[in-house]
Amino acid sequence: MATSRSEAGPIRYDLAVIGAGPAGLAAADAAAALGLRVALLDAGARLGGQYYRHPAPELGAARPEKLHHGWRTFDRLRERLAAAPLVDHLPEHHVWAAERGEHWTLHATRGPERADRATVTARGLLLATGAYERQLPFPGWTLPGVVTAGGAQAMLKSGLVLPGRRIVVAGSGPLLLAVASSLAAAGARVPAIVEATGYLGYGRGLPVLAGNPAKLAEGAEHAARLLRHGVRLRRRAAVVEAHGTDRITAVTVARLDARWKPVPGSGRRIACDALAIGHGLVPQIDLAVELGAATVTTADGTAALRVDAQQRTSVPGLWAAGETCGVGGADLALAEGVLAAHSVAGKPAPARELTVRRRRRGFAALMAAAHAPGPDWTGWVTDDTDVCRCEEVPARAVREAVTELGAADARTVKLLTRAGMGWCQGRMCGPAVACLSGGPLGGPDSRPLSCPVPLAQLAEPDEPFVQ
Known part of the structure; x- marks a missing residue:
């Protein structure tokens, strides 16, 4: 697995995988085994995503596996990917937009300070971006x-x-x-x-x-x-x-x-x-929604990507796996990553992963229904409670926007109060604002840029990844 650059020229990948958690790792590993050239992009500095998050080597953790469930699976995947010449790991790549033409073009801002940008081109695109907390x-x-x-x-x-x-x-x-x-x-x-x-x-x-x-x-x-x-x-x-x-x-x-x-x-x-x-968790589907991908509402009111039996979304050339398709845990994400890789490669789906997906998706639906928030949770939100922490917007302002200014949805409330206009772009407060506005607790958000990007990078010419 490579992470370096050289002057050999731009690479056009068979598959770009966004997200290096369970679904992304499994997809990259399976795709490489099937002969595909893979770019594995992730905002983090190390493999694992949120689920397999682990201490930096300099902390000297003696037994990091004790903090994880399923660490052995991650260790095997990490070892195989390290030895895979067909996989390029691109750490600290925050993908903020994707364009569909003859091939996919991904735009990413790079580094811990997001100092510069890069583009990656690929024939197929797999979203394994996971979820964030509600x-x-x-x-x-x-x-x-x-x-x-x-x-x-x-x-x-x-x-x-x-x-x-x-x-x-x-x-x-x-x-x-x-x-x-x-x-x-x-x-x-x-x-x-x-x-x-x-x-x-x-x-x-x-x-x-x-x-x-x-x-x-x-x-x-x-x-x-x-x-x-x-x-x-x-x-x-x-x-x-x-x-x-x-x-x-x-x-x-x-x-x-x-x-x-x-x-x-x-x-x-x-x-x-x-x-x-x-x-609970909310699938992170910003990129796909902006591309026009269809969504479904899960039993706990969140929006997830609609995929077919081969993990294909409604957008040609775009696949999804793991929590983006509905929160269901690491085992499900691993199985769907493998299934997506086989679909991209045009290979039959493995029977074991099909069984795991069927069983785990059933459990995910049961779990979502069992823990769905009740409609009257707003009863504990006082008028002076800040709903949007970034912009310090209290519940009173949201309620007044609805009752006195005639706002009928979360978007109008946002324009009237600035709720959701802060650094997190509504990821933290979005569900609550939507519910206080009289709408559903969760819904798909469309953002032209899926993460904050320095303005200077938007004016820079594309710099394709080279090896």
Whole structure:
């Protein structure tokens, strides 16, 4: 696997893969084995994406595999790709646009400071861009010490640090169990996992559960570890306020009814110095939506790319795999990456990956339905709660835009209040703004540029990647 440049001239790849997480790694590995020349682009400096995030070598971690589930799979993929002459790994390449002509042309801004740009051309394009966390605002969520659930896990995996010593884990979804388990094993005190839903929703899919014994075993493993560390699970409850001045010192947890409305008088305070919170994941599909790719709405209200049995999107020459097609975990992403590579190469789909995809997609749909946010979660959002943190837009401004200025959708609210115009471009506040605007909690966003780009780079001539 190459990462260098020379004067040999531009390369035209058979396949460009955006994202070096489970789906991207599996796709690049399988495509190279099938004889395709592959460019593997990723915004990170090292392979692995968010799921296989790991400490930098200079930190000297003795056993990084202890922080991961499925590390052996990642290690094998990393070794094979390192020895693959047909794969060029392009780290720290933030792809901000893609153009479809005779071939795909990808525009990327490069480096930790995004100092310059590059272009990559390929016959086929695979999006394996993963997902990001969905945040539902509440009073105090901007306090230092409040982090996303995945962010807390990333701090531990990549930096070997904890966001605090006494950490409440809250939100909704199975990620909470994994995060709490990792934090407790690393020495943190986790007084509670606060889960907004119950787990009874899984009971409606017993045949699906029976077809996914590995998922049941994984859940049992987390549960056993949490039991050993004395971590309490509070179901059908939510953090409705964080307290503190310079830093979080406690949270108020309230019971929720079936529609996620806080039950009056049920609030209880829990002391903590950190809060790790998240309400599921949102597929990162900006590039595909801008290209006109069709989407579907998953059971928890998020938008995902619509793909066929060969992982092809509605745009010719564009494939997708993993969380971009709906959040379903690493095993599913690995299988779909392999299936996409075979489709690009014109080869029959492997039977094993077809089986894994069928079973894991069934589990993903069950999981999304079980943890779908209720419509009345906005009951804990006070008028002075900042909804858009980048632009410091309170809920009051969003509500006034709807009730007094006649805004009928999130886009109009954005134009009237600047909610979603900050650095994150609405990735953090978008679902909440949409819901407070009277619309659905999730929907596809179309952005001409999928990440911030220095203006000077937009005026520069293209510089194709050469080897």
